[in-house]
Amino acid sequence: MTIKEKSEAIVEEFAIFDDWMDKYAHLIELGKELPIIDEKYKDESHLISGCQSRVWLHADYVNDNVVYTADSDAVITKGIISLLIRVMSDANPSEIYSSDFTFIDDIGLSTHLSPTRANGLVSMVKQMKLYAKALYLRAEK
Amino acid sequence: MTIKEKSEAIVEEFAIFDDWMDKYAHLIELGKELPIIDEKYKDESHLISGCQSRVWLHADYVNDNVVYTADSDAVITKGIISLLIRVMSDANPSEIYSSDFTFIDDIGLSTHLSPTRANGLVSMVKQMKLYAKALYLRAEK
Amino acid sequence: MGFKINSIRNDFPVLSTKVNGKQLVYLDNGATTHKPMQVIDRISNYYMTENSNVHRASYNLSHIATDLFENSRKFIANFINAASYREIIFTKGTTESVNLVASGFSDIITEGDEIIITVMEHHSNFVPWQQLCKKNKATLRFLSVLKDGTIDLSELLAMINSKTKLISITHISNVLGTINPVKKISEIAHNNGVPVFVDGAQAIAHANVDVSEIDCDFYCFSGHKAYGPMGIGVLYGKEEWLNRLSPYQYGGEMISSVNFKSTTFNELPYKFEAGTPNVAGALGLERSLRYIQDIGLDNIFKYEDDLLQYATKKFENIKGVMIIGNAKSKIPVISLNIEGLHPYDIGILLDQMGIAIRTGNHCAQPLMEALELPGTLRVSMALYNTKEEIDLFADALMKAIDMLT
Amino acid sequence: MGFKINSIRNDFPVLSTKVNGKQLVYLDNGATTHKPMQVIDRISNYYMTENSNVHRASYNLSHIATDLFENSRKFIANFINAASYREIIFTKGTTESVNLVASGFSDIITEGDEIIITVMEHHSNFVPWQQLCKKNKATLRFLSVLKDGTIDLSELLAMINSKTKLISITHISNVLGTINPVKKISEIAHNNGVPVFVDGAQAIAHANVDVSEIDCDFYCFSGHKAYGPMGIGVLYGKEEWLNRLSPYQYGGEMISSVNFKSTTFNELPYKFEAGTPNVAGALGLERSLRYIQDIGLDNIFKYEDDLLQYATKKFENIKGVMIIGNAKSKIPVISLNIEGLHPYDIGILLDQMGIAIRTGNHCAQPLMEALELPGTLRVSMALYNTKEEIDLFADALMKAIDMLT
Numbered sequence A, B: 001m002t003i004k005e006k007s008e009a010i011v012e013e014f015a016i017f018d019d020w021m022d023k024y025a026h027l028i029e030l031g032k033e034l035p036i037i038d039e040k041y042k043d044e045s046h047l048i049s050g051c052q053s054r055v056w057l058h059a060d061y062v063n064d065n066v067v068y069t070a071d072s073d074a075v076i077t078k079g080i081i082s083l084l085i086r087v088m089s090d091a092n093p094s095e096i097y098s099s100d101f102t103f104i105d106d107i108g109l110s111t112h113l114s115p116t117r118a119n120g121l122v123s124m125v126k127q128m129k130l131y132a133k134a135l136y137l138r139a140e141k
Numbered sequence C, D: 001m002g003f004k005i006n007s008i009r010n011d012f013p014v015l016s017t018k019v020n021g022k023q024l025v026y027l028d029n030g031a032t033t034h035k036p037m038q039v040i041d042r043i044s045n046y047y048m049t050e051n052s053n054v055h056r057a058s059y060n061l062s063h064i065a066t067d068l069f070e071n072s073r074k075f076i077a078n079f080i081n082a083a084s085y086r087e088i089i090f091t092k093g094t095t096e097s098v099n100l101v102a103s104g105f106s107d108i109i110t111e112g113d114e115i116i117i118t119v120m121e122h123h124s125n126f127v128p129w130q131q132l133c134k135k136n137k138a139t140l141r142f143l144s145v146l147k148d149g150t151i152d153l154s155e156l157l158a159m160i161n162s163k164t165k166l167i168s169i170t171h172i173s174n175v176l177g178t179i180n181p182v183k184k185i186s187e188i189a190h191n192n193g194v195p196v197f198v199d200g201a202q203a204i205a206h207a208n209v210d211v212s213e214i215d216c217d218f219y220c221f222s223g224h225k226a227y228g229p230m231g232i233g234v235l236y237g238k239e240e241w242l243n244r245l246s247p248y249q250y251g252g253e254m255i256s257s258v259n260f261k262s263t264t265f266n267e268l269p270y271k272f273e274a275g276t277p278n279v280a281g282a283l284g285l286e287r288s289l290r291y292i293q294d295i296g297l298d299n300i301f302k303y304e305d306d307l308l309q310y311a312t313k314k315f316e317n318i319k320g321v322m323i324i325g326n327a328k329s330k331i332p333v334i335s336l337n338i339e340g341l342h343p344y345d346i347g348i349l350l351d352q353m354g355i356a357i358r359t360g361n362h363c364a365q366p367l368m369e370a371l372e373l374p375g376t377l378r379v380s381m382a383l384y385n386t387k388e389e390i391d392l393f394a395d396a397l398m399k400a401i402d403m404l405t
């Protein structure tokens, strides 16, 4: 599946809930299920700045694709990360780099989880893209 | 005449003009007639700060009374000074020191010549009072 | 006059806003307060009928504006019981006031000197001193915060010494709500020849501010936290101290005369007011303080304390909820820690339910470090809040906790 | 859209004020401008429906305010054609903008360095550099003003050298009305590796401001001189330059993280915005620039130039009146010297006739010293002035001269 297709699938998945509480409950569930990052990556150097909660992000390069793992101390943040990872992980760096991630807007959570605002989510997406680029450049050499 | 009486005389003198133009014309006339300060006192040390126009003020102590002379480069300012001198000059320091000079308010010129506002007039009155005090203290010794 | 909460609420148009279809419950007054129509109208009326530059012009409109502006200064001097209007400097707000004084003290603080602040300071009363000490090779020392959210004066007595050049302390903690004993601190400081700076950002609308009684050397606050406009604040300083400090910014009314070689500066308070002042802001701030005065300070304190007691009792009874800061002397600011949950998660869910509270470190990271917390959930009330709103918050909080566990 | 003066005048409530029973004729726009209802209403509406602190909170009202605030920044970036919103710093006004940069340059300027300004600078773009040079033992050099009120670029070419570290110049003189060739000056400066600061206080409402075209390194202006609120202004700086300068004030959003040992600062533009920002001010400023844009910059310039030509011709024909400043490229600011009469006397009499103009040194004492004048009578017009008002002024001026001679 392309990033676009994966995004659309998520939007559909959330569309069945018409109440904000159910949407959030689902997000919280996803957050709790997020496969946790290897403990050794939960250090300063993997912290993303600009988030209200702490977020650690790690990326590997496997078979020309970027594979992300992450964690946060806030569970809603983890839910969001889990969506981002579902969409972006195991994808090709150039596809990651050229995609936008406005699908979170389309889920219909409240606007403050929107990646188009200046908030932690923006930093997260930015950092994920940076990793993709860095891994790609390193592989090129 | 006391300072109070001299002030009242001036208010009466202006009361005969009922048009601002005539009041100002009279003030300008008085300004032009102001006996000018001795040239040697028109220096930095006799300048009053805080006026939009330059004002030089000098005071002498004659027969236990303070005698003021002054000049300005603006004629309306000179008119005001001439009123202040008429009232304050040749008076006793303690009388000068304890008087208020709101008579200028009562003349009915515009409010911006009022000594109750922060403007050059306030500085003038303040400086005149300071001279009175200084001369008095010097004489006491 | 009694305290008529309904008529007060009607004065504040924002309070009838809807959020996600629900009535707004605004409990973030520590960050900023809303403005009554009286203040909003004062600003509009100024711009509609009295607007002018001040001080320098010789026409009527400018005289009117100058009088209004200077009368605001006098009103504020009176409101905080300063000795003279010359001690009232208009600034952008608390942060600028602290920076102004810190800049002035950079001529006074030398290598090896010490400045004392507390662990509970807001960044605005922390970083300026930290940077000053760094620049001038001085030492910044910290009074610790006890378990109940208060400071210990005996620690101050032990810390103060001949190298101490300044004590700067917040009147009221924006996280814990603690009212610090600033009068006693001034006494101790002055017995040791040390001046005291008090950050009154959280105090001006919620506590008695009497600078003569406190006897502090500097005091400051922001308009926007006292039902007044943004972009205006006050620095109070004793004349002798303000005279000792160099000007902060150059230009405008703070200048007495300039030539190609040098400049002489104006007297107080103008010496510290560079550039065209925010006249509309000053008038708006005066109006907001008059608003407070009209309701009556004592009425407000009583009402707010009632809210505090009610909320405290209510929150204590929610499972897993702990109140951070239990000083006897508090304003209605309550920080909560929810066992096992991140404040950020709670904040997001509360917003869904129309409730505006603050989560995070509240610009007091050192305090969070000392308390070993990632942040708190802060409920900060004002004169327009109600017990019903506290109930709505408590219900929403329980719902959020439920969803997250 | 055409230029409909009557409908424009109706937007500005102050213009219908009476002074001493006479209709106000306001010709002191160089000091401050009046505000259209659109701007006044924008501020009121913000406080009535959108008020909140920005950036830090996770509730809806704060997101709305943050978006509005950041959109104002983007609008302004676009209005002056900056490369990015990161180059737009909100300040109190021009004076603070200059002081912020002068403070930043205190790390850069060292003994023996030179800063070039002109003789026609406003104190706000004079004293900060003078004091910086004094503190850092650098030399402040002055470009002179020619008879017609312009500067001579060949003097700049002769003055600039390897010691020159900065050129700071006003875009437009607040006394003479001269539009300086800031684009050419930037070119000369950059050919010599010198950065350029432009004081745009008088330009923003009356001339085309395109910082990319000018290619200056810094530009600044005040809201209140562009039909916007008091207490808000802008500093534009190229990112590379803003990144080089240290923060100016500490506290609030400019902080990224703090601990007991040290502080890391936020990115641009926040690095320079300490304390709760003046959100209402930023929105009001955006609205005033939109107001200008809606009327059309070219329409305004054409209308104002028409007023300038009309007034110039009229004043030249009054006996004893001399216009100070006859540059080809001027905004409608006209300084007058009246033979044998003190400007102060004239100002007082004009006020009696309802006319608001400025007399004195206009915060440009060095220029007065250079021109050997005690001050001037300054008529400064804006988009809402009319030829009838110029006639009223001219009649009143003749009457005043008559009374005084």
Ligand SMILES: Cc1ncc(COP(=O)(O)O)c(C=O)c1O
Pocket (backbone or CB within 6 Å): C252, C274, C275, C276, C277, D030, D031, D093, D094, D095, D096, D122, D124, D125, D170, D172, D173, D174, D199, D201, D202, D222, D363
């Ligand atoms: C050319 C110039 N620079 C600077 C200023 C100072 O602007 P403000 O007082 O708004 O800071 C002014 C306004 O008086 C001005 O005309």
Ligand SMILES: Cc1ncc(COP(=O)(O)O)c(C=O)c1O
Pocket (backbone or CB within 6 Å): C030, C031, C093, C094, C095, C096, C122, C124, C125, C170, C172, C173, C174, C199, C201, C202, C222, C363, D252, D274, D275, D276, D277
């Ligand atoms: C205790 C305290 N000090 C300082 C400040 C800073 O105030 P401002 O942002 O208005 O400058 C605040 C407000 O956040 C505060 O609560």
